[in-house]
Amino acid sequence: MYSRQELRKKAQDAIGKPGTLGPDINLEDFDKSDLPHPYLSDQELMSLPKAEQERLIMSGLDLTEKERGGTFFQKDSRVIHCKSKQEGIEVIPIKQALEKYDWIKDYYWKLVSVETDKYTATAELNLQDGYVIRALPGVKSIYPVQASLYIDKNGHQQIVHNIIIAEEDSELHIITGCATSPHLKKGAHIGISEFFVKKNAKLSFTMIHNWAEDMIVRPRSVAQVEEGGLFLNNYICMKAVKSLQMYPTTHLVGDNSIARFYSIIVGAPDSEYDIGGRVFLKKPGTRAEIIARTISNGGNIIARGHLIGEVPGVKAHLECKGLILNGGRIHAIPELEGHAEGVEMSHEAAVGKIAQEEIMYLMSRGLTEDEAVSTIVQGFLSLDIPDLPPQLKAEIDKAIEASDKDMM
């Protein structure tokens, strides 16, 4: 473990380093100063302005917390609500964890390198907060924990670092929604996430993004899955954004560990999305699956996927399907890399339009042309995601349904 000084030193050296992918961003264009929002009680959480509540609900946050195992809520730079409702599931603001707990040192910047680019560097130098969510050994999440990273102030730059740990034999489900206030136009979100899935643990992480037209989004995520572990990562983004670039990486370091990535992206005009997933299969019996469904809807989408099989006896599949609807561009870049005999890796990529035959078929069952198109689009976006708790499936379905109204 580096000391914080060493980390800061490395960060300072990397602060001018552009990212390898996506347009370079001048972070000085955004204000990262602390905004002292007060902490909210349960009561106050429920009495947020209606428009704000709607934005939060859309990104999967349940303000009643009825079917949630805990809540983390950060507004701009401040954590305004944080609690766990289940014993053995910890939800802690990262700044507090860094001050109070020694064990956090074993996780902080252990998977993501602080010197990756200017975004990781600023996350060390200008850390605002973020969450640590941990399921203790053997603990099974009853309801998903919800985390919301909300940007309220126009022009604000939110900088967070999250650490998620599923200890041995535990099961942890998280839904995280990132959203901006209804009046916000411009902002930046920089988020570091490090996922640790230990032996025979199961972690599902469902992320729903609702950004604004002039938002810059630069997440940097790395996961590590140990023997027999499962990491399920779902990403849903249906809203406009100026530029979103992320390429989360997963290392399957234990025998028979599994990673599954599902992404649903619906573009918007003048929005740029450069998204993907990369999985290193490092041990025998590991499995990986990356599945993406993208609809351009006037936006510019680059959908990447990269599978690296390092040893024999691994199995991985990449599926990238795009639909050009209402203009825009989809660029699918699937990559397979086998480093040993006996790897089994495949990919399927397709970019196309809605088949007229399907529209007519549905019209002959009584739907109007618009209804038929909408039905086909909903079908295209609906993925059967195994191992996903019903509450999270419901949130994804809700997001897809809402996007439909924007597209038509």
Added chain:
Amino acid sequence: MLYIEDLEVELEGKRILRHIDLEIKPGETHVLFGPNGSGKTSLLMTIMGYPQFKVVGGKILFKGQDITNMPINERASLGIGMSYQRPPTINGLKTRQMVKICSKNKEEDEDKTVELAKRVNFVDFLDRDVNAGFSGGEIKRSELLQLMAQNADLMLFDEPESGVDLENITLVGNSIAELLEKQIRPENEKSIIRQKQARSKMGLIITHTGYILDYIIADKGQVLYDGVLSCTTNPREILNCIGQMGYKECVRCIVDKN
């Protein structure tokens, strides 16, 4: 009633149906024979309203309305339904949802869907994507299920028996007979004649093999040869004639007719 008068149809600039006159009265089912490429499917697609089949002459009336230029979905709403031979797969759309779309009632209770599915032995497929990986026979049962839910008045069947195995042919045959109200139920409280009078469903069935006639007493047979309806008579007679002499005999009939 379906009333087609002097219909001329083009597909991609090529004339594919000529001078078609056809009348199907309420309660009647007609069987359409014809060699491959004679225009049988085109006729069904034209009646259903597929816009690539361009009507360049004549008209189609249904229930007294001129539907010649009516969009597909409006024809469906008016009571025309079709069972396709090779319908497209719709990924992500469950058969269960499709049945609800057909029944026009999205809130309809699950029991009704399951009950309909049971009748065509299709319950296990309700949570599969529409037509995804279905065998020939499964497609036919799926199409029948959709037609049952749609409750159309005029049903167009494109080779409903093709690809159906022996085990399911009876099921398919009887289901079509039931949809077209061609089953006679002796235990019914109405006399046979009253049952017949009460029939209102209309059917037009394309068949190559005629197997379907083992289950349905069709009222009329039609032969479509090279875009022209060459004869209209008893369907069994047509089947026998084609069986003995093949479709080449139709050429002679067309010549003599003109």
